[in-house]
Amino acid sequence: MTSPATGDCNAEALPGYAPIPRSALGPALNEQGYYVGRVERNLYWVTDGVYQAAFLTTGDGVVLFDAPPTIGGNLRRAVDEIAAANGVTNTVTHLVYSHHHDDHSGASFLLGDVVRVGHEETRRLLLRDNNPARPTPEETFADRYTLNVGGERAELAWHGPNHSPDNIYIHFPGHDTLMFIDVVNAGWVPIYNVNLSEDVMGYMGAPAIALSYPWTHFICGHLGRLATRDDVAVHQAYIADIEASAKEALAAVNPVRFYMAAGDNAWAGGQSPPRRRHRARGRARHRQVHRRAGRRRHRDLHHHHDVRHHAVAAPGPRAQRTGPPMTRTHRGPVSAGPRPGPGGW
Numbered sequence: 001m002t003s004p005a006t007g008d009c010n011a012e013a014l015p016g017y018a019p020i021p022r023s024a025l026g027p028a029l030n031e032q033g034y035y036v037g038r039v040e041r042n043l044y045w046v047t048d049g050v051y052q053a054a055f056l057t058t059g060d061g062v063v064l065f066d067a068p069p070t071i072g073g074n075l076r077r078a079v080d081e082i083a084a085a086n087g088v089t090n091t092v093t094h095l096v097y098s099h100h101h102d103d104h105s106g107a108s109f110l111l112g113d114v115v116r117v118g119h120e121e122t123r124r125l126l127l128r129d130n131n132p133a134r135p136t137p138e139e140t141f142a143d144r145y146t147l148n149v150g151g152e153r154a155e156l157a158w159h160g161p162n163h164s165p166d167n168i169y170i171h172f173p174g175h176d177t178l179m180f181i182d183v184v185n186a187g188w189v190p191i192y193n194v195n196l197s198e199d200v201m202g203y204m205g206a207p208a209i210a211l212s213y214p215w216t217h218f219i220c221g222h223l224g225r226l227a228t229r230d231d232v233a234v235h236q237a238y239i240a241d242i243e244a245s246a247k248e249a250l251a252a253v254n255p256v257r258f259y260m261a262a263g264d265n266a267w268a269g270g271q272s273p274p275r276r277r278h279r280a281r282g283r284a285r286h287r288q289v290h291r292r293a294g295r296r297r298h299r300d301l302h303h304h305h306d307v308r309h310h311a312v313a314a315p316g317p318r319a320q321r322t323g324p325p326m327t328r329t330h331r332g333p334v335s336a337g338p339r340p341g342p343g344g345w
Helices: 076-087 120-131 192-196 200-211 229-252 258-264 266-270 274-303 318-322
Strands: 033-038 043-047 050-056 060-065 092-096 117-118 139-141 142-150 152-157 168-174 176-177 217-219
Touching: 033 076, 033 217, 043 076, 050 076, 050 152, 060 076, 060 142, 060 152, 060 168, 117 120, 120 139, 139 142, 192 200, 200 229, 217 229, 258 266
Parallel strands: 060 092, 092 117, 117 139, 176 217
Antiparallel strands: 033 043, 043 050, 050 060, 142 152, 152 168, 168 176
8 A cells, every 4th residue: 555645645536535735745654654754963753644753862862752652663663773874872761751642652661661751740640541551751840841861952841731731842942843742733634623632722822832932843743744833823823713713603603492402302402403404414315325336336435435544543452562563564553563672772
């Protein structure tokens, strides 16, 4: 299967979907299913086309920022590739958690015995989750933390809840870069209720905070390319338009008649009659399309209806992270690759 990052992602074969613009896609993935590239100087980013991580190479070791399980063992391969090319150590000494969510931290266990750094709320939530794949951070902070390793510096800051209660801003002042996860999707709109954010007001205000930092490169945590300041500004405008439209609709529509539409069942009334009629028409249309397609084309039709390159793919079953090294050229179940030795990476 061709990597979606190449631009040949079957968008034209999906009924009801416009072709994906090239500007929304990133570089092609290699045969192992990842891409690693330089952000600036010795700061690098890794992607599988859906998730992103970053790392700093230093004379005292490698500092990794996030460990998405979909990238899994390819994080090790990316670090080894860059370290060998530059003649520096490939030993990972630190891992920084952007926040506690499994889809950005679930490969942490692969690192073995390293220093983990995160917000104090990240530690509390990971202790609550009690997941051995995501060990708790030993180094924590409340508002700000400066991480110095091998003469390189990363400034960590918490400016309040947004996507999650513990989501932090990671600024690399010596690399003209900001890493801020799960708010802006480079080249794409948010998914599922503003990226499944727990604090919508915090989510809406976060891009302004991000833009208050000096940076040129933006590591956003998802999809296949880095973001720019223009990407963040477009995201802001998009969310502002949704907010304005929602306020206009709320001021113009009295919802009481919808709640009362089903009598005493307020939950059923919340599903307004127009929506139910729309769904009924959709089901009727679905049946009509399949009748016309016939049994012979039924399987092909389902194939074309399947959105295979979803904006945010959930990590595969955890048990699959212990399999052999990843060799597929397409995204599939998580493959952690070879496990580290007792001393970690």
